[in-house]
Amino acid sequence: MILKKEVATSTICLKKKTMNSINKNNYLIIFPFIFLVLLGLVMISSASIFLAEEQTLDPFYYISRQLLFVSVGLVSMSIFLIIPSSFLLKTDWLLVLISILLLIALFVPNVGSSVNGSIRWIRLGSVGIQPSEICKFSLIIYISGYCFRRASELYSFRNFLKPLTLLSVISLLIMSQPDLGSTAIICLVVVAILFYAGISFFQFSLLSLLIMLLGVAAISTSPMRIARVMAFRDPFDSEIVFGSGYQLANSLISIGQGGWTGLGLGNSFQKNFFLPEAHTDFIFAILVEELGVIGGIILIAAYMILFFGILKVAIDCLNFGRVFQGLVCFGTMILFASQSLFNIAVNIGLLPTKGLTLPFISYGGTSIIIMMSLVAIVLRINNENKLV
């Protein structure tokens, strides 16, 4: 009797501890998430105001669209909060199939829409869908599901080869848009999930080496990419400062101008058409220009809290034996982390210029909806842990 009571008490204690941890995870995810989305809206409205007026005569064109995307994202979040994570496990193949079909659809004339020589969007009336963003989402789900299903057999060559084949197909499709940045992110996420799921260090090293070689090959075969790598070394070189170094030079100027405390919200000079893609790829530079290095550090801190929260959910799941859910959360964290760090690194000249958006902050419908959905899935998984 006493024993029973003790067990019951300890179970309740454990349960209480778990509940506390789950609630804490919720806060760690929800607060930085809301902060990032709101900051994104503020920064987009500031960074895009002149471009929007120039292009559409409506200075609030981009921000009103982004508000619409965020609203759709909220709807999508509600859906994913309702759907049990096990349902995702069942339908992961469908998600990948849809992604691949969308990627292929880009190459159908009059479906894919070309911007700056890259075909990255499927136009549907006034909105565009970016299949590579959807791919990120579905690959996280699918690879996690695959690793869960073949957890004990990943060491075998055949089971290792299968996800790699899928990755190669998708990489090839995205590379031919061309979009090296997204390809790199997708490879990184997939490899990270595989690594975490338990492939051998040898397999991991081999895979990393292979991807790196392919990356080098991709860069060295494209004159534009070589130019960007060269420009990255000294963007202010007089020969390239108005050519391949233009974006990076102006991004660095933005950051330099911001100083510690920034010029104040809305006061960026570089958004007056000096810095191209001010509201998308280079929004971080505008953020630092207006809010300073301190603003940049706060942004990175918010990301870190978010990553930490998601990672805690992943660890909780694995502790509860929910491998699929754990890997999905882990993959999500890796996607957010790699894409935000990549983007910031490009903005500050630590990596050559790549077309990558800053999660939650940059303008872009598909991206924000996918990112928000992933956050919803993580929240759902976290709260499912209560029932275990």
Place this chain on the structure above:
Amino acid sequence: MQRKNKLLNLRLVITCAVLIISTVAVLSKLIFLNISDGVFLQAEGKKRYIKYRETKAVRGGIYDRNNFPLAISIVNYDLYALSGLNADDFQGLKNKIQISDKYKTKNEFLKKTLLKKNITASDYSIIKNLKLNRIEIEVRHSRHYPLGEQISPLIGFYGKDGPQEGMEKSYNYLLSGFDGKEKLYKNAKQEIISKPIEVLKETQGKDITLTIDSTIQFFAYKYLAEGIESNNAKSGSVIVLDNASGEILAIASYPSYNPNDPMRVIQKNRALVDAYEFGSAMKPITISAAIENNILDKNEFLDTPQRFILNNKVITDPKNYKELKPNEIIAYSSQVGASKIALMLGYDSLKNNYLNFGFTKPISINFPSSSYGYMNFKDNISDRELAALGYGYGFEVSPFQLATAYSVFANAGIYKDFILLKDANVSHRKVISKKSADFIIDSLSDVVEFGTGKLAIVKGFNVGGKTSTVHKVSSLGYKSDSYRASFVGIAPLQRDSLTILVSIEDPNLNTYSGGAVAAPVFSKIAENALNYLGY
């Protein structure tokens, strides 16, 4: 399971480590950029979006003693289309204001184009109200010279290349003021995106007021020009000085040019820039020294044969005057008499006397390339050279220096540094006694009464002066067929008089003497000026 968990933990640690290292790398680069490259990057930014524009200071005006404008700046507004002005905006502009049809077919402006010069005030406000982006109104200052060629050799002009010649050049430091600077922000399309921010306020140029009287200047220029044309001469100059106040009333030079004409051809100011031998006009100065030093009594007769031989050179007078008193030497302009007086004076006295009268020294007014005159100082000088120095050969003075020297006689022996700026100080010093000066004045009166300058007579006034006729000098020596005829005189012969100098170059060879060519011009200028001034 245990092993697997351990492995998982290791992988987690690796993943987190990579993440943390990347984050630290990003953060340190961000901070490093700010610390080490901040200044450079901010400078690069400013290079791109800050534009400085000069705000032009309005150039000061030049006025005569009665505030009549001699040079004034007018602010004009010019309308420009900037590159990128589209057809619709241009059409809108054209509907509102009159624009030359030259641009009718233009679809778009590819570079900055002048649409309309000197837009009116109403056009200005219409354009401002349209608030077009690719339109600029530029401020332009234009310089105007109401008296035109009458005074241009004195005033000079301010042209495209800045101040040229004359007062415009010498007083540029007062007139120009300082341009201001304003800061504008522009975007990457080079469009101005801010209101101008004043960085440096412009300092407007100062006005200057001259002692010139534009009416007397008009008489001086008019009669000089007439005199030169009627004598088929080439050039000449006139100076009118107010002896009592030490002010310059007129400086005319001919030929002149229209400073308002962009195609103007500059003419020098012959009264200030040229220096030449004045010959007989120096005799009164030499004689004043002899009288002053008591070497010569004013009633003493000197033998003046027609021929006087010095160092194998014959000095001749037009006729044999036999004997002359000093005043008659001046009146008849006797070469022989002046030579003898120079010999009596000696080289040092003669030279120092000239220096006392201001020759070979900088003139009292600030004028570009003004002439000092020239005298060759020697230790040993032959009698012949000494005699020549006495009657005004062998050294050069500018017309302005000579006129100043003559004012000494009118001012009872006091030399004044004549001024051109209204409120400047007139410095003065005693050169000869009043007695000596009065004697010369009487002699100058004799010149007009019965001597070589009868044509200088002015109706209703006593005037006096001295004629001078010299051979012009070429590289080969004196030219036998080229003269300079001058008359320098005082009118009227009382306190508060004017010194008027007329010098005419290359009159025709029928009448070329100072008495015939320059004296009548003196007479006309003196008569008009004295009547105008209410004497």
